[in-house]
Amino acid sequence: MKRLFLLITMLFPLTLTGQVKEYNDLVGKAFDALNNENTPEAIDFTQKAFTWASKRGDTYRMVIAKSTMGYIGMQTRDYEASYLNYSDALTYLQKSDTVDLYNKIDILQNLAIIKSRYSDYRMAAAFYKEAYETARTYVRRYPELAKENGDLSFLIDLPYFMAMQMKNSGDYQGAGDILLDLWEESEYKGDTVSLARALNQLGIIKLTNKDYLEAQNFFSYVAFNEAIEPDTRAMALQNLGVAYMELGNFEKAEKWYSEALALKLEHSSARSQFITLLDYGELEFKKGNNTAAIEKWELALNTFDKLDAEPDFFVIYDWLQKAYLQIDITKAARYGDLYTSNIRNWMDIQRNQKDNPSLQAFNTKIDQVLSSRREKAEQLALIKEYWPLGLGVVLLLTFILYHLQLFLTKQRRVLIEKRVREVRAAKAQEILDKIRRDL
Numbered sequence: 388m389k390r391l392f393l394l395i396t397m398l399f400p401l402t403l404t405g406q407v408k409e410y411n412d413l414v415g416k417a418f419d420a421l422n423n424e425n426t427p428e429a430i431d432f433t434q435k436a437f438t439w440a441s442k443r444g445d446t447y448r449m450v451i452a453k454s455t456m457g458y459i460g461m462q463t464r465d466y467e468a469s470y471l472n473y474s475d476a477l478t479y480l481q482k483s484d485t486v487d488l489y490n491k492i493d494i495l496q497n498l499a500i501i502k503s504r505y506s507d508y509r510m511a512a513a514f515y516k517e518a519y520e521t522a523r524t525y526v527r528r529y530p531e532l533a534k535e536n537g538d539l540s541f542l543i544d545l546p547y548f549m550a551m552q553m554k555n556s557g558d559y560q561g562a563g564d565i566l567l568d569l570w571e572e573s574e575y576k577g578d579t580v581s582l583a584r585a586l587n588q589l590g591i592i593k594l595t596n597k598d599y600l601e602a603q604n605f606f607s608y609v610a611f612n613e614a615i616e617p618d619t620r621a622m623a624l625q626n627l628g629v630a631y632m633e634l635g636n637f638e639k640a641e642k643w644y645s646e647a648l649a650l651k652l653e654h655s656s657a658r659s660q661f662i663t664l665l666d667y668g669e670l671e672f673k674k675g676n677n678t679a680a681i682e683k684w685e686l687a688l689n690t691f692d693k694l695d696a697e698p699d700f701f702v703i704y705d706w707l708q709k710a711y712l713q714i715d716i717t718k719a720a721r722y723g724d725l726y727t728s729n730i731r732n733w734m735d736i737q738r739n740q741k742d743n744p745s746l747q748a749f750n751t752k753i754d755q756v757l758s759s760r761r762e763k764a765e766q767l768a769l770i771k772e773y774w775p776l777g778l779g780v781v782l783l784l785t786f787i788l789y790h791l792q793l794f795l796t797k798q799r800r801v802l803i804e805k806r807v808r809e810v811r812a813a814k815a816q817e818i819l820d821k822i823r824r825d826l
Contacts, residue, residue: 410439410448417455426463433459446483450476450490457497464693470501488525492518492541499548506698508556515549543569543581551588559592566592583609583619590626599630606630610643618659621650625663632670640670661691665703677710684710694729701729 417432437452453476460469477494480487499514522541526533533539546565553562566585573581590605609615609623628643644667651660668683684707694700704726711719 410436413439414451414455417459421459421462426459429459430456446479447487450480450483450487453479454490454494457494461497461500466501466504470498473498473501488521488528489538492521492525492545495521496545496548499552503552503555504698506555508552512549512552512556512558515545515552519545519549543573543578547581547584547588554588554592554595559595563589563592579612579614580616580619583612583615583623587619587623587626590623590630594626594630594633597633599634602630603627616654617650618654621647621655621663622659624650625666628670629666632666632673637670637674641667644670657691658693658697661687661700664690665700668703668706672706672710677714681707681710681714698729701726704729 413432413436417429417436420429420432433452433455437449437456440448440452453472457469457473457476460466460472473494477491477498480491480494495514495518499511499518502508502511502514519541522545526539526542547569550562550565553565566589569581569585570589573579573585586605586609590602593602593605606623606627610620610627612620624643624647628640628647631643632640644663648660648663648667651663664683664687668680668687671683672680684703687703694703704722707722708719708726711722
């Protein structure tokens, strides 16, 4: 949030000119209201800022207002409204005279995050791809500015996020290719952060493909590398526990879950702790320890309570229902109702999103842009690959046409000469006949 507000204040410094100052004041008041958790007031100020810009035909300030609305939606987890506002911001940005590549990257990233929330991983990957292409242009045009602001990380983060969405959509080959490239590049540069992330995700792909031993190799490289940050090592330890649990080695799985949780309690977010407790409870449930499983899962719920924003976590309600069936039928029913309610709400949101004509039209537009770019890229690739052969064919055709032209010219000359001789012979015969008549 601080970075977005800083960006806005940098783009639109408060000046003494009344109209621009009025707009900046409205945006500033919107952020003040959001800081004070007064969402309705924040939305009202931002809407007024958008109306101000719209009346004056100032498309770029319309972009900033719509981006702010999108940001407010993200903060309040109103992802449907946020998606529509960011989509509008992108549309206005494309119409604006000001080329703001950084803002475009930010908008595309947020659109990707929202799509991922609704499990539309293919579209999320497409947004990340577009953001990555924009980032490459941004870094190429403004290398010093990108370096000064720490924006070179876009070139690593965006393909990584794109690979994660591709993995989630089932495109393991595509995701694996990107991660392997990141692995090689991070090793070459000595970038342990990117290396750990890439290896962790490669391990997850192996885990999904049930190649548990190979997955353990990837996770172990990260988990036991002291040069890697402890929160990242904790993730690898947890994944290592999952691999051992899938192999049926519950003792080793519990060891790694325990170590992962200890690191996460000190270095990681509540959400990350929730994930480990979720898996830890599953391990206890598989061992038949329902009471221990319930303790882990209820601790998870007390640790992280924003499940409405995490559809993949609703499963904890279903598991608690099953664990309580033999212990407390009332609690089992309550957790069953929570699971049903959350899933129903999530499915309604997805259905509304799919049925929304604006979203569908925007999705189609993005698909067309991406398709067009892919076609152009393929054409360029073909030209690069086959240009020597193409040049040879062109030269050969030129040679053939040249000699064909020479041949036709020669034949035409022969025909003309023959016709001239015939005309001369006819004329001579005519003169000869006339002479004979005169005689």
